[in-house]
Amino acid sequence: MDGARFAARCIAWSLALFGLLRLSWIELHLVLPLTRLQGAVAVALFGTPAQPVEVTLACSGTDALALCAGAVLAYPARWTARLAGAAGGVALVLALNTVRIGTLGWAAGSPAWFHALHVFLWPAVLVLAVAGYVFAWMRRADRLSALAADVRIGPASPPVHSAARQAPLATRRFVVIAGVALIAFVVAVPLARESAWILALGGFIAAAAAAVLGGVGVPAHSAANVLWIQGGGYLVTHECILTPLVPIYLAAVWTAAPTWRRRLPGLAAAVPLFVALGIVRLLVVALPDTLVGSPVILVHAFYQLLLGVAIVVLAARWRHGSGAAARATAGVAAAVVFLYLLGPLYTRLVMYPGGARLDDPQGALALFPAFQVGLYLALWIAAFMATGWRAFLAGLTLLVMTQTTVLLALDALAGLAGLTAHVRDVRGWTIAGPLLIIAVVVNRARPHR
Numbered sequence: 001m002d003g004a005r006f007a008a009r010c011i012a013w014s015l016a017l018f019g020l021l022r023l024s025w026i027e028l029h030l031v032l033p034l035t036r037l038q039g040a041v042a043v044a045l046f047g048t049p050a051q052p053v054e055v056t057l058a059c060s061g062t063d064a065l066a067l068c069a070g071a072v073l074a075y076p077a078r079w080t081a082r083l084a085g086a087a088g089g090v091a092l093v094l095a096l097n098t099v100r101i102g103t104l105g106w107a108a109g110s111p112a113w114f115h116a117l118h119v120f121l122w123p124a125v126l127v128l129a130v131a132g133y134v135f136a137w138m139r140r141a142d143r144l145s146a147l148a149a150d151v152r153i154g155p156a157s158p159p160v161h162s163a164a165r166q167a168p169l170a171t172r173r174f175v176v177i178a179g180v181a182l183i184a185f186v187v188a189v190p191l192a193r194e195s196a197w198i199l200a201l202g203g204f205i206a207a208a209a210a211a212v213l214g215g216v217g218v219p220a221h222s223a224a225n226v227l228w229i230q231g232g233g234y235l236v237t238h239e240c241i242l243t244p245l246v247p248i249y250l251a252a253v254w255t256a257a258p259t260w261r262r263r264l265p266g267l268a269a270a271v272p273l274f275v276a277l278g279i280v281r282l283l284v285v286a287l288p289d290t291l292v293g294s295p296v297i298l299v300h301a302f303y304q305l306l307l308g309v310a311i312v313v314l315a316a317r318w319r320h321g322s323g324a325a326a327r328a329t330a331g332v333a334a335a336v337v338f339l340y341l342l343g344p345l346y347t348r349l350v351m352y353p354g355g356a357r358l359d360d361p362q363g364a365l366a367l368f369p370a371f372q373v374g375l376y377l378a379l380w381i382a383a384f385m386a387t388g389w390r391a392f393l394a395g396l397t398l399l400v401m402t403q404t405t406v407l408l409a410l411d412a413l414a415g416l417a418g419l420t421a422h423v424r425d426v427r428g429w430t431i432a433g434p435l436l437i438i439a440v441v442v443n444r445a446r447p448h449r
Helices: 003-022 024-046 062-074 079-106 111-153 162-166 170-192 196-215 245-256 260-268 270-286 295-300 302-341 343-354 364-387 389-417 423-448
Strands: 220-223 226-229 232-235
Touching: 003 024, 003 062, 024 079, 062 079, 062 111, 062 170, 079 111, 111 170, 170 245, 196 220, 196 226, 196 270, 245 260, 245 270, 260 270, 270 302, 302 343, 302 364, 302 423, 343 364, 343 389, 364 389, 364 423, 389 423
Parallel strands: none
Antiparallel strands: 220 226, 226 232
């Protein structure tokens, strides 16, 4: 199984388990009694809390449980191994969550300790435990598969390098590491919002941007983590620094570099690299409109656009090697032309079925339809034209159908349940959607070529 198929299956399994555990009947008859049981066991182990602690569905640990079981069930191993691995993961999460509830009750008398355990320590412990368990289980599953292969091959067959059979593909390793890193990132971001280090980086970015603007003749100054120019102030928040590109970059470095000697320079470059990107992002906002068009859209979608271009370049290099630069340039150019000439019209056509009740202050949804088509077009031109235009049209049709379905679903959730998607989730799917569809279309078309 390649990385794209594993990622698609992992997402599907996790979402299915999330949805299953959120069903009212399941919550009432399974999740809530299980949560109360954990609370009772926690009281028996740690004693009655000094202050009342309400154990609700939010304390059930089902989010970590769904992620752990979803990753295990999606992995290419025998079903007996998957089911056993998922059961072990469920047991681990429930045990840790019971201890979590107990320690929170034990610390209820001290608001400072309770806050530190509830907001900082336990989320990190759960993520690290789940990641460690999944990685350990995957390695064990690979070893068992290799042993089974040795038995099937037999002693009379030509020798097969066992390390080559055990070593997962680089794409699979990257997807797994990036997935775990993204989960850790999502958990860690709320903990870092008030971090002194993040605020200091924000102040440095604001000061550096002010120096650059002053150097080109634009009056500017900084105060703390705010850049001030004639048009107003621009606050550098944690979202300007902590982008989902960080875990993806770290996963790429870890996968590409085989030894610590090669990994350390790439890991060490993460902080200066993303600080530099933060400065560029702030400059895009602060520069006058005559120099940079549509600055508000560019700043909110800065990392999305950057990641899209990087994906196109990497796909072209992966497929064509030395001829990658010209193909990647052609793909990006085609995407820009589509976005500029046809993007607004296409967006109006696709957004119409979704209604008008979606709150979109950052323009993530407004950019979503046209950007996905532009990314799909760029990837196809840069790397997958050899698959054929029938496959291209089939994938494009599927992409349009998924866009309409997603917009209708978001509209229904907003209108009926008052739920709105986070901007980060919208931008994530804007990138992931075309990648998954291309992976499906190319894999299906490959046997017919």
